[in-house]
Amino acid sequence: MAILEIKHVSKFFGGLAANSDVSFEMVTGMIMGLIGPNGAGKTTLFNCITGYYPPSRGEILFDGHRMNGLHPDAVCKLGMARTWQKVRPLAKMSVVDNVMVGALCRTNSLSKARDMAMEKIKVVGLENRVKVLAGSLPIGERKKLEVARVLATKPKLLLLDEVMGGLNPAESEEIIQLILDIKHLGITQMVIEHDMKAIMRISDRIVVLNSGEKLAEGNPQEIVSNKAVVDAYLGGE
Amino acid sequence: MQNMRGMSTLPVLLTAVAVVALFLFPNFVESTYALHIMILIFISVIMGLGWNILGGYTGQYSVGHAAYFGVGAYTTIVLMQYRHIAPWYGVWAGIVVAVAVALIIGSICFRLRGPYFVLASIAVAEIFRVTALNLKKLTNGAEGILITDIPPFKIGDIVITDFMSKVPFYYIGLVTLLIAIIVTWLLQNSKLGYYFQAIREDQDAAHSLGINLTVYKNVALAFSVVFTSLAGSIYGLYVGFIDPSTVLALDLSVQIVMICIIGGIGTIFGPVIGAVVLVPFSEALRSNMIAQALIDSGLVNENSGFGSFLKEQLSHAHVLIYGILLVVVILFMPDGILGFIRKKLLAKRQKEAI
Numbered sequence: 001m002a003i004l005e006i007k008h009v010s011k012f013f014g015g016l017a018a019n020s021d022v023s024f025e026m027v028t029g030m031i032m033g034l035i036g037p038n039g040a041g042k043t044t045l046f047n048c049i050t051g052y053y054p055p056s057r058g059e060i061l062f063d064g065h066r067m068n069g070l071h072p073d074a075v076c077k078l079g080m081a082r083t084w085q086k087v088r089p090l091a092k093m094s095v096v097d098n099v100m101v102g103a104l105c106r107t108n109s110l111s112k113a114r115d116m117a118m119e120k121i122k123v124v125g126l127e128n129r130v131k132v133l134a135g136s137l138p139i140g141e142r143k144k145l146e147v148a149r150v151l152a153t154k155p156k157l158l159l160l161d162e163v164m165g166g167l168n169p170a171e172s173e174e175i176i177q178l179i180l181d182i183k184h185l186g187i188t189q190m191v192i193e194h195d196m197k198a199i200m201r202i203s204d205r206i207v208v209l210n211s212g213e214k215l216a217e218g219n220p221q222e223i224v225s226n227k228a229v230v231d232a233y234l235g236g237e
Numbered sequence: 238m239q240n241m242r243g244m245s246t247l248p249v250l251l252t253a254v255a256v257v258a259l260f261l262f263p264n265f266v267e268s269t270y271a272l273h274i275m276i277l278i279f280i281s282v283i284m285g286l287g288w289n290i291l292g293g294y295t296g297q298y299s300v301g302h303a304a305y306f307g308v309g310a311y312t313t314i315v316l317m318q319y320r321h322i323a324p325w326y327g328v329w330a331g332i333v334v335a336v337a338v339a340l341i342i343g344s345i346c347f348r349l350r351g352p353y354f355v356l357a358s359i360a361v362a363e364i365f366r367v368t369a370l371n372l373k374k375l376t377n378g379a380e381g382i383l384i385t386d387i388p389p390f391k392i393g394d395i396v397i398t399d400f401m402s403k404v405p406f407y408y409i410g411l412v413t414l415l416i417a418i419i420v421t422w423l424l425q426n427s428k429l430g431y432y433f434q435a436i437r438e439d440q441d442a443a444h445s446l447g448i449n450l451t452v453y454k455n456v457a458l459a460f461s462v463v464f465t466s467l468a469g470s471i472y473g474l475y476v477g478f479i480d481p482s483t484v485l486a487l488d489l490s491v492q493i494v495m496i497c498i499i500g501g502i503g504t505i506f507g508p509v510i511g512a513v514v515l516v517p518f519s520e521a522l523r524s525n526m527i528a529q530a531l532i533d534s535g536l537v538n539e540n541s542g543f544g545s546f547l548k549e550q551l552s553h554a555h556v557l558i559y560g561i562l563l564v565v566v567i568l569f570m571p572d573g574i575l576g577f578i579r580k581k582l583l584a585k586r587q588k589e590a591i
Contacts, residue, residue, distance in 0.1 A: 050445065076447035084445075090438035092503075101435045104428050105447035113428075153447055 002061075003028045003157055003188050004049070009058035011044050011212075018044040020212045021058070026157070031183055032190045033203030033220075037232060040209040042192045043085060046159055050082045051075040063156060076105060081150035082159040085192075087142045091135030095126055098134045098145055102152030113152075120148040123185075124178060140171040147178060151187075158182065158189045164198060176202055200224065208232070259411055263404050272403040278516045279410030280472050285496035285508025286417040287464030292494065293503035294430065295457040296437025297347070298355050301362030302465050302493045304342075307369065307485035308335040309466025310473035314382055315375060317474075323388050328470045335466035336459050343458045347451055350440065359487065366485040381480025384473075406475045413471065417464045421505050424460065433457050437503070465493070488556075495559065499566050501573025510574050518562075522555040 004026040011019040019041045026032050034042050048055045049062075051072040060067040062080055070078075081102075090098050099117035100110070107113050121127055124144040129137065134145060143163050150158060160179070164172045172195060179202050182189060193199045199206065200220040208215040208223060210232045216223060223229055263272060284306060292298050312331035316322040322330070346357040369376045376382070389399040398405040424430045432453045435443040444450055473479045483489070492515075500511025521527050528551040531537045537544045570577035 052441075071449070072441075072444040073447050073449045076445060082445055084442070088439045088442035090435050090442065092438060093434055097431065097434075101431050101443070101448075102446050104431055108428050110426070110428065110431075113431075149446065 301358035501575030
């Protein structure tokens with residue numbers, strides 16, 4: 001069953017088409033990789049899906065709801081959560097308080113929120129950093145904190161914007177395992193990533209964007225052997 | 238963040254002793270000047286705590302809180318003076334009017350972020366001041382309103398107080414202040430407190446975590462305005478005279494913010510410390526106490542050029558000295574006096590641990 005349907009979505013900034021006529025579907029439980037060169041419109045598409053901008057044209061359906069015009073807080077309540085390419089820790093709050101803010105989306109009780117937060121902190125492996133201020137964490141742990149915080153909002157669909165960006169190979173490997181663990185929890189994921197090896201390993205399907213348009217869609221084997229994709233990345237004639 | 242488990246017994250005990258001492262204070266101190274200073278401190282703490290909910294916890298730096306202080310004061314006093322409605326009803330009317338006005342302004346201004354919000358808040362407060370100056374029928378314009386007398390407060394036929402001395406104002410201020418501290422503590426340990434702080438730290442991140450920014454900023458504003466308006470009403474009743482250039486002035490808005498910055502914003506006791514430092518300090522400057530003390534102590538010769546300069550000019554320079562104090566605090570104690578003390582204590586504890 002399709003959990004997310006993107007139908008002919010376009011987004012214009014003045015005369016510039018950041019996305020034009022992008023369509024694809026996501027099935028419950030899958031990991032969708034979203035790749036493309038810099039400026040291809042990946043983050044713009046994320047922002048349209050999660051309510052930061054309304055799409056200029058087209059329609060986004062999530063779990064049967066039409067998402068156009070919904071604000072990010074309403075989007076989150078419906079069960080769609082995102083992380084940020086540039087991490088956004090709540091710097092002067094502790095790790096557990098950060099994750100509790102996410103959990104409070106589903107409960108009004110602080111003690112329940114604290115229990116939920118501790119559970120998610122264990123999932124990402126930050127149990128020994130619970131009382132540390134988020135602003136003092138190194139980048140690898142900040143990325144994990146972001147994931148714990150969005151997990152605490154109990155999403156059905158998670159959109160991860162370059163969670164491996166700026167990480168060393170060992171840290172990237174931990175995040176790959178984390179994404180696969182989240183898949184086992186039954187949460188559908190869409191992942192923007194520049195690390196091709198990683199994206200090929202984790203994705204069930206991949207959508208390639210180039211200059212705002214959908215260039216190709218398919219499973220990882222199909223994508224690596226697609227001539228248009230290879231040209232877009234390596235430069236054609 | 239503090240929570241019940243994080244609080245050790247010593248500060249709780251000290252706070253309890255301080256509260257008892259404050260309640261007994263008028264029984265032992267007869268000086269009306271001392272009572273006067275205490276009442277001014279209480280009013281400053283109340284308005285500081287009010288601003289702190291919006292500015293300190295939610296990160297929306299309003300430099301226009303004089304608007305709500307003034308609306309509270311004017312509502313209470315206009316009702317009492319012209320409509321003969323007793324102030325203990327008028328104070329609530331003041332809160333209702335101030336909150337209603339604030340929510341209208343908030344719904345418009347909270348679209349703006351950062352410095353743009355600060356500028357809008359200043360502009361709104363100036364609109365209120367100019368309006369009060371010109372609505373002569375309601376506010377008596379620049380002449381202000383002089384209170385003739387406050388009706389005695391009775392329950393049934395028993396007169397609780399007749400407001401003839403400063404003591405009733407002392408207790409009204411003290412009780413309101415304690416309520417403001419308790420409300421801040423409750424907020425800090427609730428979902429609202431978490432949401433306010435999330436908005437302060439990163440609005441976009443907060444938004445994506447399911448927080449409706451407009452709603453929660455307005456909730457913070459409403460709590461904030463309740464105490465700012467109360468402070469305004471108590472001030473108006475206590476001083477017995479209000480005019481636009483005292484209760485609606487930009488000076489006042491700035492002073493509210495300074496109390497919090499100097500004490501430590503986003504903490505319960507920051508505004509308390511800020512007011513305890515600032516109010517006596519500015520009072521001492523204004524009444525020329527500091528210049529006199531310098532001369533009396535023999536540090537400065539009264540007949541020298543510098544001495545007579547101080548004696549004549551220091552009291553006029555209190556705004557300048559305020560400014561210098563603010564710069565010093567921001568440079569050397571960016572988290573205010575309370576933040577500075579906490580940091581020192583933490584460093585000491587870590588040293589001992591090693």
